[in-house]
Amino acid sequence: MTENSGPLLELRGVRAAYHGITVLHGVDLNVAAGQVVALLGPNGAGKTTVLKVAAGLHPPDAGHLLMGGRDVTGIRPSRLARAGVCLIPEGRGVFPNLSVRDNLLMMTFCGRGRGREEIEETAYGRFPVLAARRGQQAGTLSGGEQQMLALARGLATDPAVLLLDELSMGLAPLVVAELYELVAEIARQGVAVLVVEQFAAAVLKIADHAAVVVRGRIQWQGHPDGSLQAELSSYYLGSPP
């Protein structure tokens, strides 16, 4: 796969609602292979819903979801998972009562051709700390280690699209920086990465593109630079009086 060869993941005019309340009013978003796109914005803006639509967990009321140019709107999440969409949900990307090894075994279920040994090899190779804790229950790992285990799914199952929700939740800044370094590495392998993040600073260091969602609409979209920071603080805290 070559970088920036056109969008791999594409949302076109997506509108979505919960119980009749519209939370997304027509969202357009493209993520190319090898690209990291950061989706920013205040709480309740609809960022997580964008990810849910992209993973097939929430069927849109209008608009389309495309993968590699093919319309995949309304396809079941388990089929999208097998087609290479990997969503790591907010704060709970691991099975807490399963051992590290069993968590890795669960990564073979998306049927992307890798066996258990191969997945363990990749994961332990990249995260030696997980190898030392292979028999331990995932819920007893530290927050950073849990996210490493969750990210191992993005690394080992060879996804085409990686969707990350609030990776930094409850983690120290140093750990977050390290995790995003890894996300950049995954993207360099040709994966299209869409990151939802409330703490913009960490992800903007690796993002190629940023979009700010406010009240279910994309308010700003472009290359992340200095002007974005000022823009964001006004979205989060309101414009200074």
Add this chain to the structure above:
Amino acid sequence: MDQFLAFTVVGLSTAAIYAVIGSGLVLTHTTAGVFNFAHGAAGMLAAFAYWQLAVGWGWPVPAALAVVLLVLAPAFGLFVERVLMRPVQALGEAERLVMTVALLAGCIALARWVWDPDTPRPLSPFLAGERAVRLGPAVVTWHQVITMATALAIAVGLWSLLHRTRAGTEMRACVDDRALAVLTGADPLRAGRLAWVLGIQLAAVGGILIAPTVALDAQQLSLLIVSAYTAAVFGRLRSLPLTFLGAVVVGLLEAYLAGYLPQNDYLPGLRLAAPALLLFLALLAFPHHRLRGRDRTVVRVPLPGRRGSLVLAGCVLALALFLVSVLTEDQVISYGTLFSLGVVALSYVPLAGYAGQVSLCQLSIAGIGAAVWGHLGAHGELWALPVAVLVAAAVGALVALPALRLSGIYLALGTVAFATVLDRWIFTLPAFDVLGVHIALFDQGSVSVTGPDLFGLHLTSPAELLVLAAVCLAVTSVAVAGLRRGRHGRRLIALRDSEAAYATLGGRLLVAKVAVFALSAGIAGLGGALYGMQLQTVTADQFGLVAGLPVFLIAVVGGLGSVGTGLFTGLAYVVPTQLLDGLGPWAQNLSALLIALAGMGFAHSPSGVIARLRTDWAPLGRDRPLLTALLGALAGCWALAALVPDGGPPAVAAALLAAVTLRGRAAARAAAPAGIPPEWWGLRRPWRPEDGEVLSRATAAAG
């Protein structure tokens, strides 16, 4: 010491069976999210099927075992998962609960229908011919050896399945985080299916192992499971190792109680009731749940109007007078119970319908009302009736104590335990004295019950008692409807919809819950006393847990929130039972089976039949000419039935026909209002509430 070892061996082999059954229960509960009240009944059916193959048809034991465990049990598990459970899976916990309770009632009725309960069916233990094994001073039969070995093998097998295989890991992952499991490409439905197959297989193994040591009796086998429930609750319904531990505790407890309890009239029942008592205590030791948030699947509670409830009361009284004037004395006795059972069923409305607390022991509490009335009101003393109601209410308040900690299935389970303790122990006790108070319930037999003395008028004839029961049903129906319209009914509904909000608004949960349990128990106690009067003599098994299940299920079918469910339950329970019993012995137990099937069918539509009936019949109620015609037709039928000998059945048929035809006409007339110009509305056809709006909109448009 030798004796102690012998009891220990017995206890451990029983424990092994409870462990097997309990682990199946835990498996389906955690993986498929269903607490299966019919788990024991599935084991019971397996035991009967095994008897049929191995003894009835003389198949070799291995072949019979293979067919039951590898073919029938998995097939039953898949059937339950696909046909019964999947449609209610997305609905609430209450619907799943109703479904498995219906399945429990259905399995028992089916077994009784197929295998006549009066024929003894001995089932010999495995390797009964071989000499028992001596382990030092203890003697262990081969059946016990096989039982314990099976439990151990199952423990090891389950552990390896769950921890060493892909399918097992998938099951655990789905338990841990179902949403994440879907995201990784796992299939929770597949895991659930596997859990059902394994769960039913484990129940079957347990049923076949336990059947030789007790009688092959549908009800007894299904309820032996209370012990397995206790084991599972020890494991908090999640942990398999703790379930095994709980099974050992229960098994040993039963064995030692059997061995060491002194022999007298009071204590044998305690041994039988011990697992249920332990279950009750184990449930109380459950961690206190945080105040529950809003229940997502809510069933609307209809708001009965004052007129509507008076019409209902009128219908009850008219039906009573009709029955009294038409039926023979024997028939009055058998059909008359519809009103008293209706009162018992009505007790579900405030408790389960408004406050959302599911209790499966209402008929047991009715039994207390009947017994208290039977003793205190032996000569018809009227003051004894309120006393019976108050005693029942006090017992209800006692049941409320676990309800403060428990909700949903745990509460239902607690009431099952309570009913079992009553069945096996309290109701079997002879009269005794506590602190100088003489307490007598069923005196190890039957209690004769008479009618009350109503200010000098002693009601004794079946017809008089039928009218009394009908008056009570009418009055309680109006009262329960009034409760719904008033402040207290609102509070009960609020309490159920959000305990957290109710408490933060200043509502006292304790007071409200105890009050509603006491109120509904009081209503049930009144119903029980009336039921007893009509039966003339009552025994404990008329008020058992299993006897109460059909009443609960019909009340669910009718709609727990509807006040009309009292009358509906009485009719739907008594009339088909009487009609079917008239068909001959083959039809016995068929009505119970049909009720269970109805329960399964209506678990999907929890708002109930009555709500639908109300919308169907409302047009007729508004259509004055047709309503008058209907009343005339009914009066005619009544006259026909009362005057012509044997005129009852044709009269009822004619009345039903007239009612249905007129309903159809009324619906047609209501659907086509365009045929009558607006200026004739209210003249050529009755004025309807919506007409005003239609007219004002039309004039506004014209202006």
Add this chain to the structure above:
Amino acid sequence: MPPLLQAEGITVAFGGRRALDRVSLTAEAGRVTGLIGPNGAGKSTLFDTVSGLRRPQAGRVRLDGRDITREGPARRARRGLSRTFQHLELFGRLSVRDNLLVAAELGPRRRHAARTADEVMDRLGLADTAEAPADALPTGIARLVEVGRALVQDPRLLLLDEPAAGQDAEETERFADLLRSLAAEGTAVVLVEHDMSLVMAVCDDVYVLDLGQVVACGPPAEIQQNETVLAAYLGEP
């Protein structure tokens, strides 16, 4: 006179993780106090602790200087504390009017419950939906009903958990007016809200919670310029 609400050093832990870490907050009669912070900062947990649904491991809650830490939620309600819930906790099977009636009949004006309910419905513009069952309402209106249910109890302390979510700009404007008039009547209002324009427009003081700790507190204009607050929202630069 002590402030109406004093929460001092509140610590709450869920299985080892500290959801609240020595959080102190005061709210005074006649003022609107804002409580903001990123998701998971512990705002709703603080409300649960103040309203009595959750016992803190350490710390005190005082109302009018009286220690109410060990009192249950119903007791606190009778002392004049009312709240709304972020995840709606309406009585779904009851109509809007009945929701307010239940609350009014439990409150100080229980003798005139029906009139109180009607007044509050008029004030919030709920009169048209009075007979609709609460579980059929759109979120924006359902949140208003929660507010109404709290108001019929004439609270002295009102805790509002994201009351304006799901409202459009015009409705939010009207809601801001409502909050100002409540404060003018002497109610102490604590407001958790994500819509910063609303918070900045109505709050007299703002507390910022991050990872279970108060990282800043002060008047809104100051909070907007605060570097720590920006970092809490955007991450370390």
